[in-house]
Amino acid sequence: MTDASGNVSSADEIYKELMIETVSNTYPKYIQKDLLSTLEQQGVVKLKKNMPIKSGAQTIDLSEAEEDERLTQGIESLAVLRALEKREFTKSYHFSAIFSGNGKQKPDFFSLVNEGKLLDFTSPNFLHDNVQDVNHPTEVIPTLFTIGNIKIFKFTKILTGFLPVTATRKRIKYNVLGVYHEYLGVLEIRFDRARSLFQYEDELFYHNQIVGVLNWFKEVAKFELEYINISPVISYINKKDQNEVVVHSQAMSMSTGAKAELYTAENGAPILPLLGELKELIKTNEELFDQCTKIKDLLDKFISETEDTSDLPWISLRWKGDAKNEGILVKFKHNYENKGYTLLNFFGRQTNMEKMNNVTKYIIDNKAELDTKESSDVPEVGETSDSTQKVF
Secondary structure, three states, X not given: OEOOOOEEOHHHHHHHHHHHHHHHHHOOHHHHHHHHHHHHHOOOEEOOOOOOOOOOOOOEEOOOOOHHHHHHHHOOEHHHHHHHHHHHHHEOOOEEEEEEOOOOOOOOHHHHHHOOOOEEOOOOOOOOOXXXXXXXXXXXXXXXXXXXXXXXXXXXXXXXXXXXXXXXEEXXXXXXXXXXXXXXXXXXXXXXXXXXXXXXXXXXXXXXXHHHHHHHHHHOOOOOOEEEOOHHHHHHHHHOOOOOEEEEEEEXXXXXXXXXXXXXXXXXXXXXOOHHHHHHHHHHOHHHHHOOHHHHHHHHHHHHHHHHHOEOOEEEEEEOOOOOOOOEEEEEEOOHHHXXXXXXXXXXXXXXXHHHHHHHHHHHHHHHHHHHHHHHOOOOOOOOOOOEEEOO
């Protein structure tokens, strides 16, 4: 892939050009700035004209380049290219879906690498990701990168689109990750938004990205995967006595046919309108309602029946932040596209993958609590997890 000076060889110009287009079309300015700052600290690039370059260092000088062209020019360096490829494993994504591995699979990823069915990002022989052109499909060969007890599989495609007015062609490298949380026994699929011009008028574009990854794990890695019924887990979290997670908003489709979208107050008070305020009213006037139990019973029954008979197409939870970390807002779209699984939509600035890992662990830990509770107690109405069912 490289010549003696460490630059990208002519044989990989196509891949390099794809990476340049991807950075230009999809990387926000703050991401480019953060990446360049990190690379500067590592001695990979020079951004300041008066900064000396250490003797023998293969630092690429970008101090003369325009600010918005520095990262794309830096791709001439293999070290910069590798940094971008590594970031694709470790960054946060906008969407994810979680599936259970049911504990039966015993994957042999080492053999898959030897058979050429899987690339190892850390191998000295690694050239670059195997990029699929959706218009000319070839064998799917993902790239593996391991971080602790998490194995990350990167599935890469070229997406091509044309601007509506000028018909200018645009291309991007589009990644979908299969994140195998071995210690949790789950496979999480992560991906970003794609502009409509890259979706080929496919109404199930995002679902089909998920299916492609599931197929590889089922057919090549021999995983046995099951859907996780996340809806009762979210209900269980809402009813728990905890201060870490609060409801931010939710949609309700009631048995009467009425529909509503409910949001918490802007002052941060975690009380949803209508049902939440009724509960709070009863709680703060407990002595008064105890004097008239018939009214209290009627209100409790109304709240309970409304919650139990209403469909919740989506609900958003907010993980509280602290002085060092901002909170996390996640929207859970249950039965996404009527396909039986929940799609998680993460909001906010792109950061590292830690926040997604924390959300996944929190969901799975609470699912385990709920499963244990149900195995020892009679399930409460609307709180049976029926936690998994086979994929496909």
